[in-house]
Amino acid sequence: MTATTHETVTGSDLDLLVEAGDGALVAVPRGGRLRIVDLHGNQAADTLLYDAADVRNRYSALDTVREQAAVFLTTGSRLLSTRLDELAVITDDTVGRHDTLGGACAQESNVVRYGEHTRHQHACRQTFLAYGAPAGIGARELGHNINFFMNVPVTSAGDLHFEDGLSAPGKHVELTASRDLLVLLSNCPQLNNPCNGWDPTPVRLLGWWT
Amino acid sequence: MSLFAMEVPGGAAWSSPVRAGRLVTLTALGDDANCSVLLVAADRVDRLNLPDTLKAQMSARVIAPMVLMSDRGLALASVVASSLDWHDALGGFSHPAHLERHGPTSYAADRNDWRRSARTGLVSELTKHGLDERDLHGSVNFFSKVAVTDDDRASLTHVTGHSRAGDTVTLRVEHDLLVALSTAPHPMATGAWAPAGVRVEVSHAPEVDPATDASWCFRDESARALEMSRRAAA
Ligand SMILES: [Zn+2]
Numbered sequence: 001m002t003a004t005t006h007e008t009v010t011g012s013d014l015d016l017l018v019e020a021g022d023g024a025l026v027a028v029p030r031g032g033r034l035r036i037v038d039l040h041g042n043q044a045a046d047t048l049l050y051d052a053a054d055v056r057n058r059y060s061a062l063d064t065v066r067e068q069a070a071v072f073l074t075t076g077s078r079l080l081s082t083r084l085d086e087l088a089v090i091t092d093d094t095v096g097r098h099d100t101l102g103g104a105c106a107q108e109s110n111v112v113r114y115g116e117h118t119r120h121q122h123a124c125r126q127t128f129l130a131y132g133a134p135a136g137i138g139a140r141e142l143g144h145n146i147n148f149f150m151n152v153p154v155t156s157a158g159d160l161h162f163e164d165g166l167s168a169p170g171k172h173v174e175l176t177a178s179r180d181l182l183v184l185l186s187n188c189p190q191l192n193n194p195c196n197g198w199d200p201t202p203v204r205l206l207g208w209w210t
Numbered sequence: 211m212s213l214f215a216m217e218v219p220g221g222a223a224w225s226s227p228v229r230a231g232r233l234v235t236l237t238a239l240g241d242d243a244n245c246s247v248l249l250v251a252a253d254r255v256d257r258l259n260l261p262d263t264l265k266a267q268m269s270a271r272v273i274a275p276m277v278l279m280s281d282r283g284l285a286l287a288s289v290v291a292s293s294l295d296w297h298d299a300l301g302g303f304s305h306p307a308h309l310e311r312h313g314p315t316s317y318a319a320d321r322n323d324w325r326r327s328a329r330t331g332l333v334s335e336l337t338k339h340g341l342d343e344r345d346l347h348g349s350v351n352f353f354s355k356v357a358v359t360d361d362d363r364a365s366l367t368h369v370t371g372h373s374r375a376g377d378t379v380t381l382r383v384e385h386d387l388l389v390a391l392s393t394a395p396h397p398m399a400t401g402a403w404a405p406a407g408v409r410v411e412v413s414h415a416p417e418v419d420p421a422t423d424a425s426w427c428f429r430d431e432s433a434r435a436l437e438m439s440r441r442a443a444a
Contacts, residue, residue, distance in 0.1 A: 061261070062302030062348045066356075066397060071300070071364035082346060084305050097363070101270070101300070103261025108283030112434045113266050125281075139281070140344040144261050154364045156357065158271040158296060160264050 014207030020200035021189035023127035025135060027052060028177045029209050033091065035174040036185070037204040038149045042165035042197035044188040045148040046104045046124045048132075049079060049087045052180035055137050057081045061100040061144035071154050072097035073146060079175070082143065087181060092174035095167045099152040101160065104128065104145050105190045114192045127186035135182055147188075148173050150195050164194045212413045218393050220405030223331025225338065225390035228383050230443060233290070233415045235380045238353050238373055240406025244396040246303040246328045246349040249278060249286045252386040254341060256280045260299050260348035266431040270358060272297040272350050275424035277384070277432040284385050284442055285435040288425035290415075291380040294373055298351035300358075300366060303328035304397035312403045325403060328392035335390040352379050353408075354396040368398035375406070382415045382425070384439045 009015060014034070018024050020043075028034050036045050051057035060082040065071055067080055075093045078086050090098075103109075106125035110118040128142055149167040154160045175183075189200050213232070217239065218224045228234060236245055249258040263279045264270060272278070274292040277285045289297075304327040309315070315325040329346070336345050353373040359365040395405050420426040426433050 056342075056344050060302070062300065063305075065366065066301045069366045069398075071358065071366065072362075074363070082343065084307055101261055102265050103259060106262075106281070106283065108281075108438070109259075109262045109266065109279070111438065112262070112279060112283045112431050115430075115434070139255050142281070144259070144348055152265070154270045154358050156360045158269060158273075158358070160270040161268050162265065 009206055012206050013209040014205055016205040017202050018185065018187045018205060019202050020187060021122050023131040023186045024205060025131045026183045026205060026207070028181045028183055028207060030177050030179050032177045032207060032209040033174055034183060035172050035206040036148055037170065037172040037206065038167045039169065039204055040201035041167050041169040041171070042149065043201050043203055044150040044190070044195040045203050046186040046188050047146045047148055048128065048143065048184040050137065050182040050184065051081060051085065051087065052182050055135060055141050055182065057083050057085060058141060058143050059087060059146070065100060071101060073100055074098065086178040088175040088177050090173060091176045094171045095149060095173060097166065098173060099147040099150040101154065102147050102150060102152040102162065104186065105188060110192065118192060121191065122189040124186035124188050128184055132184050137184060162193050162195055165197065212411060215409060215411040217407050217409050218391065219407045220393050221325060223335050223392040225335035225388060228387050228389050228412060230383050230386050231415050232383045233380055233413045234383060234389065235378055235411045236352055237409040238375055238377045238406055239409055240375050241373065242370060242399070242401065243353040243373055243406035243408055244393065244399065245352040245408045246332070246392045246394065247352060248332055248347060248349055248390040250341070250345060250388040251280055251284065251286060254388065256282045256284065257345065257347050258286055264299060267429055270300065272299050275428045277425050277435050278350070279435045283435060283438050285439040286385050286387055287381040287383050289379065290382045290425060293377045294353065294379065296355040296372065297379065298354040298356045298396065301351055301354065301356045301396060301398055303332060303349045303392060304394050305329045308397045326394065328394040331392040331394060332390050339388055351396055353377055356398060368396060368400065370401065384436060385442060
């Protein structure tokens with residue numbers, strides 16, 4: 001593990017360390033900027049966005065991908081909802097691209113992918129459900145998420161696979177909210193593939209609301 | 211043995227419970243058909259999860275003999291036969307906004323030829339079963355292809371002419387399902403409004419031998435999902 005650089009940030013409205021395998025539910029007001037910092041590099045930050053006024057209006061991976069006619073998310077990507085509303089725009093990205101087709105890990109999908117011995121390993125879907133519950137976000141409200149800092153190449157031959165991340169210690173991505181949002185984040189505890197560099201680490205959330 | 215067959219006209223939507231052990235064969239009745247399909251499990255909470263389906267089988271498209279998997283790791287259906295080597299899993303279903311280029315439409319003006327998006331049709335179908343827009347999820351767009359370009363962003367382009375009248379795909383239902391489908395055009399399609407219909411035939415599936423079945427033998431991940439569905443019915 002590389003040393004964490006905890007630069008001091010002044011004037012932020014949010015400064016939250018999300019430990020490996022933990023999650024967060026953050027309210028971001030319209031116009032607010034939310035930065036996710038990959039403190040140690042190669043750490044998947046599984047993220048869902050909701051319209052704070054109505055959680056049925058949630059982030060939609062396929063609508064987002066189709067409307068930008070490209071798979072990877074980066075600066076300029078408009079993050080759209082299931083009603084085609086713009087929830088947020090990626091306004092800064094020091095990594096270059098992020099995944100939104102790989103989905104989240106779950107205990108059950110771990111069994112499918114890696115075998116029965118992984119059933120009781122901690123997984124993102126549990127984190128989403130635990131942190132989403134106070135906002136009325138249950139299984140029906142969980143859509144297909146963004147995996148910030150994750151590298152899932154898709155090819156013209158129709159292949160898709162997980163590769164080592166392009167991220168590195170201190171890299172970040174920043175969203176600007178297009179309306180009042182709830183951001184539901186799971187700092188991925190997956191140990192069975194390279195999405196977390198085989199060693200899940202903390203991420204830092206920084207927010208500026210004006 | 212066929213149990214029933216019916217035609218869903220172009221631009222329409224349909225839903226029905228379909229029991230495990232059935233085959234559902236979709237046949238395109240015109241060129242460039244699109245059939246956006248949602249799968250909801252018996253408990254009406256679990257449902258098709260395309261990201262899990264794709265990553266477990268390392269594919270960005272749906273092809274035979276892939277297994278379509280749920281949020282909770284069940285095999286919902288297996289693609290046991292297909293005349294096409296690509297069914298779209300990236301483009302999602304059409305919204306009313308995608309139909310605006312065809313001009314205004316309404317029942318009052320167009321009677322039953324009014325144009326409705328896949329989302330409108332799918333929500334209408336879900337609502338009949340006590341579900342609603344929360345239960346929408348990534349659809350498989352059978353008969354459609356969105357090509358991926360090997361560039362920095364993996365750019366996407368809809369392929370016109372991918373499917374022809376007579377193309378077919380057959381799903382073997384692995385868990386009691388609610389199937390909802392729309393025959394509205396693919397949201398990235400650029401042609402005039404001329405949605406093709408789809409014939410739906412439901413029949414009994416032959417006995418499955420996991421030792422030789424193509425879906426059970428496709429990948430370890432496919433077999434494990436099928437095993438989870440077997441256990442769910444135990
Ligand atoms: Zn995860």
